[in-house]
Amino acid sequence: MNKLCVCSSYRGGWQVERNICKSWDLKESAVVSLQRELKKLGCDNLEVKGPPVDLEVPYQTVLTPEAVSFVARLVEKFESEVEEILRQRIIYKLELDKTGGLPDFKVNHEIFHGNWKVGQLPQRLQCRHVDLGDVSPSNTSHFVAALKSSAQGIQVDFDDGHCPTWSNQLKGLYNVYLVVHDKMKGVPPIKDAPLLMLRPRAWNMVEHNMLVNGKEVHGPLFDFGLLMFHNAKVLLDIESGPFFYLSKLEGKLEARLWDRIFTWCEKELSLPYGCIKACVLIENVLASFEMEEILFELCHHTMGLNCGIWDYSASFINKFGHRPEFVLPDRNKYVSMERDFLKSYMNLVIKTCHKRSCHATGGMAALLLPPSENHPQYDPVMQKVISAKRNEIEAGVDGFMVYDIRLVKPAQQLFRKLAPNDNQWLVTKSDVIVRASDLLKMPSGSVTMAGLKHNITVGILFIQNWLRGQGHFYLNGAVEDSATAEISRSQVWQWIRHRARIEDSDEIVTMATMHNLVKEIVNEEEQRSHFIKSEDSQQLQTAAEMFEIIVTKRDFPEFITTYLNQDSTFLSYQEKMN
Structure with missing residues (x-):
């Protein structure tokens, strides 16, 4: 029978505390109540879909009238700028297709030769050795396990590792709320847990379930707005945030837009300027030509840049895939961070970040250890991960991600052995010169x-x-x-x-x-x-x-x-x- 249940997190799952009423009754009343309260706030230009079955409590906790009103104001303030960014992406792609041109560095002497540094990082951002990646907060058991780990941070993921159903968005936002406000059972207090590195969706995604002025809102504004509204002040008070990963930026103008969004939110929520810190994931080949400019635009709001392998590699096909000279060979056999364009890309991330006193972090180790240490593949898998991450540490990265929680401690031990300080900013790579042609050099190989x-x-x-x-x-x-x-x-x-x-x-x-x-x-x-x-x-x-x-x-x-x-x-x- 369909009922509304008040639930709480218990051992990584949900336990029923009490039944209240038929779920469809409260589902309807939740929407009516929200719309009524929004009208009192003068917000009659937005619509929010009702809660999925059995998620009425998360819905009413996350989508309060004040929170929804805040998101609506955020959308109205920046929607036109987001639309312009998306138009510029299309225009630039058409220009490259029409002319056959390729991206190149556009040296701004003030930015490139200036002696500027990014803003000072909070104490808890000084060491960024190991984050857990792809942790969708809608998966309660996985999220709880990550919170109990010794990782420096958790990539609380509403993007690559997350499916943005309405249920998942509400569960994820609600679970973050519970953790930040120390209301989730079985996890450490938020001040003692790994840092929450919140990753909203990228600009290519929309939220179907909220409309402002008759238009679906952009997914990142929905995610970021609610995460900030409910959690920023608490995280700031315990010197643990608000910290973010930003996905799939394509250049400096997109970094500038995020900086404006950060500044506006800080002012609206009475937070100190520069308290938001973000790590920008360089996942697009076009962004690799504007790394220094991206840091400059976000200099008061950044902690550094991250490089990963597969989104970045896919962006070559996205931008140049119709050109025969950019056919990418079998990725498992011929593509790695030690070869050609990816090696140059990682070197440039490290050089750029360390020049500006911020973190350069590597991608995620996706391999999973077998369930038992006695399994014949346990040691080979461990050695494969350690070997790849040793190469990244020796190259100069300040941290990276792993997916398997059991890899956190071995990865941290590797850092203690090879790079025991909080960071490797003294690895300047001043002797490394990365040319445009280096970033665009395809690895040799073929299809298997x-x-x-x-x-x-x-x-x-x-x-x-x-x-x-x-x-x-x-x-x-x-x-x-x-x-x-x-x-x-x-x-x-x-x-x-x-x-x-x-x-x-x-x-x-x-x-x-x-x-x-x-x-x-x-x-x-x-x-x-x-x-x-x-x-x-x-x-x-x-x-x-x-x-x-x-x-x-x-x-x-x-x-x-x-x-x-x-x-x-x-x-x-x-x-x-x-």
């Missing part, structure tokens, strides 16, 4: 059948998990999220477009090749999963069909998450879950 099949598998299973409301999943001993799905579907699209030759069979990658592999993968997955419900099998088939559409589009879909978030199939699945 194993690589093609792996990319197709990741793409299909990512879509299937999104249809289930899950933002990441495990495959072959590694975590897969939207970043790996992005590079996977991008490579398949590019290899079909350029009829790439498969090195181990001399076969051409065609739509037919892809289609046959899709059928093979679906059959294998059905046999492996032993689906009991016909809906599960249908869901997998639907995901496969959606994948085939995405990778054969004439025009490259800019982001797989944008495509899915606007797709009627995903939206109908989401509606059923609510």
Whole structure:
């Protein structure tokens, strides 16, 4: 029977405390009450969808009239600037396509040669050695486990590792609220827990469930606004925030926009100027040519830059994928942080950040340790992670992320052994010169059948998990999220477009090749999963069909998450879950 239950977090899950009334009664009353109170505040230009079943308490906690009004003001203040940023992205891409041009450094002598530094970092940001990545706060058990870890920080993720269903957004925001206000059972007090490094969605995502002036609001403004309104003052009082990761910026103008948003929020919430600190993820090739400018624009609000491998690699296909000279080979065999464009990119992140006295951090180790230390693959996996992260530390990074909580302490021990200080800012890399051509140099190599099949598998299973409301999943001993799905579907699209030759069979990658592999993968997955419900099998088939559409589009879909978030199939699945 459908009931409203007051629930609390218990051992990583939810426990029922008491039943109140039929859920649909309160669902309706929650919306009516919110709209009535918003009108009293003079906010008659916005609409918010009602709560999903059994999430009335999180809904009423997070979406208070004052909080929603704050988000609405934030949207009205900056919506036109966000729209202009998105237009400029399109215009610049069209210019590159039309002229065949490539990005280059545009040296501003005042910025490049000036002796400026970023603002002083709070004490708890001095050491950024190990963060846990892809921690969706909507997954209560995972979030709780991360909070109990010894990591320096937690990437509280509303982006790559998170699926933005209405239920997930409310659960995630509510769980953050509970943790910050020390109301979640079984976790340390917030002042003793790892730092919450809050990652709102990127500019490519919208929130379907809130409209201001008849338009869906931009996802980052919704996430950031609510996170700030409910949590910023508490975090500031205990010198633990508010701290953020910013995803998928493409240049200095986008950094300037975020700086204006930060400054406005600080003023509106009576917070001191510069208290918000953000780490910018350099996930786009265009942003790599404006790293110094990005830090300059955010100099009072930044803690540094982060470099990761797969979103950044996918951005090459996004921007230049139709050009044959930018065909990216099998990523598992030929693409790594030690080669060509990625090595130059990491060196430039380190050099730029340390020149300005802020942190340069590496990407996330996605490998998962086997469940037992006695497993024959336990030591090889551990050594593979340690070897890769040793290379990053020796290159000069100040920190990085891991997904598996069991890797936190070994990673911290590695830092204590190789770089025991809080940071490596003395590693200036003054002798390293990175040219535009270095950032654009594709690794040599070709396509493999194993690589093609792996990319197709990741793409299909990512879509299937999104249809289930899950933002990441495990495959072959590694975590897969939207970043790996992005590079996977991008490579398949590019290899079909350029009829790439498969090195181990001399076969051409065609739509037919892809289609046959899709059928093979679906059959294998059905046999492996032993689906009991016909809906599960249908869901997998639907995901496969959606994948085939995405990778054969004439025009490259800019982001797989944008495509899915606007797709009627995903939206109908989401509606059923609510």
